[in-house]
Amino acid sequence: MDPLNRDTFFHKDNELFTTVDGVLTPVKTLIGSSEKPIYIYSKSCIEKRINAYKLAFKEKAAHIHYAVKANSNLEVLKFIKSLGVGADVVSIGEFNRALEAGFKASEIIFSGVGKTKLEIKEALTKGCRQLNCESLSEFRRIGELSKALKIKAYVGVRINPDITVETHPYIATGFRENKFGVPLKQISELVELAKSFKESVEWVGLSCHIGSQIMTTDPLVLASQALVNTAKDLKSYGIEIKSLDVGGGLGVDYQDDDESKDLKSIQAFGEKVCHVLKDFSGEVCLEPGRSIVARSGLLLARVEYVKTNGFKNFIVLNTGMHHLMRPSLYQAYHKIVPIDFNSARKLETFDVVGPICESSDVLGHDRSFYRPHEEEWVAILDAGAYGMSMASAYNHHEFPGEILM
Ligand SMILES: Cc1ncc(COP(=O)(O)O)c(C=O)c1O
Structure with a gap:
């Protein structure tokens, strides 16, 4: 040993x-x-990784939204907030935890496949920056609730790009058989639905998160490409996507003690994704969790x-x-x-x-x-x-x- x-x-x-x-x-x-x-x-270990993300994505001045699910310790969250990043949450419990840690509602992206009516209402009332929606039904639900509350909802649609990744099947999320995201073939239906809610819902973004503990950047790059392509398709339907959220998912080599490799893989991830997004003029977000705190x-x-x-x-x-x-x-x-x-x-x-x-x-x-x-x-x-x-x-x-x- x-x-x-x-x-x-x-x-x-x-x-x-x-x-x-x-x-x-x-x-x-x-x-x-x-x-x-x-x-x-x-703290210093976390800070190093957040700085590595900022550097890696500087070409697109990307907004980092730390995935609270990875570690929601209040002091950890407060520290991460102090480093100038936003939060990504998957329940109203995490949303409120992030608020308690000092994140503003306008800095929080609300992801997750099963948001209840109560969760959506509370997030809208509190001024959540963006709800990442995962199905036609959820879009309709957000539309109806925002209309009833007379609060504009800013929605990102999580696409399922049907990409296979080498990770444990329980943490692969971007394959067609996974429960996550909207399949690309349903996008045109979503466009029709979005039209009917255009007074109360602004479809601002697209997001993608194809899994966790992904050790090669190739599938993550493919997923970013799928976002760019979908944004182009939506333009032809008259929908201008202002923000692309490339998700999280970068893995950590738990067998290896060489921490400098973590920073190198963050850099490689950032450079490759920025390259794919080079012609996208809107805002870029990402939601890393594990690679920041593991x-x-x-x-x-x-x-x-x-x-x-x-x-x-x-x-x-x-x-x-x-x-x-x-x-x-x-x-x-x-x-x-x-x-x-x-x-x-x-x-x-x-x-x-x-x-x-x-x-x-x-x-x-x-x-x-x-x-x-x-x-x-x-x-x-x-x-x-x-x-x-x-x-x-x-x-x-x-x-x-x-x-x-
Ligand atoms: C929607 C979403 N975003 C971000 C993450 C963070 O992923 P990771 O911790 O692998 O970076 C997850 C976790 O699987 C997630 O479900």
Whole structure:
């Protein structure tokens, strides 16, 4: 097992360290006397990635709308807001969370496939910048509600460009069989519908989000091209699209410690998308989540037991699928490292598991790990995205603590 050598978290003198306000800090001091697992997030890691996005998309002066679903911790949101970006939300709960963090309603894009009437009404009343609509029925619903409320609705239509991506099928969203977006062949029908609501709805934009944890830029570029083409088609119907929202989706290599590659892939993504959008004179938006916050977070957990059953060794932690669902939900990989890195110990193979009464509660299969002592702490890496935001109280366990450094 090699010591960790990252920008944000690294082993030094057999211990896991980070820097807090420029001061080298042993991670174990952040645990204090906590009895429960703790997520810790690094501001500087988040800031680096937001700056990378700003730079990568500067040619189109794109508006970044951070996807709140990736990590909706209030302090994280406040910090992201302070960096001058907007928010992308998928429920009125997230909308209100973003408002609480200081985002203005005019900085929030409301996405999501199943908005209820109450959610739409509240978003309209509060002055939401744009509702990204995902079906003919939703367009009609927004039209009827905005008419009744006498509030103009600014709508972006999320298209489904029928693009296959190499990611887990549960997080692919732009294929024709997925529930998301409006198929391109329904656009002409949508045009007719839009005409009937032209007093109350302004169709301002097109959006596209074809999935998450996408490791190559090609499908993301294809999706942007689909936006450009659809905007051109709409022009011929007399609809002037003012804004293109290229979505999120850029992945993070959870197996690789070289963080500089994250920044390079953001740069490549930005350059290629800006190239495709070069002739589009309107505004460009994007909604990244994972690539901004994933690397910033650690989930710190205590080893409760080290056991063997004659077939396997297990490290049983005080955290599991209820706090970090990704491994159970879509076989996602997270590195797990000791906080006390003592190479004098014996390296063995373990399944790293949680306390939940489900056999799927495994955070890492067949991991090579120094046999830990019971009650020592370990760190689960790259847990800043879709970690705490997906946590549940299953089995009535407590939620983890959270610290923003
Ligand atoms: C509509 C929408 N926008 C943005 C995102 C953020 O995606 P990611 O975290 O992969 O960047 C998601 C997540 O899947 C989404 O559903």
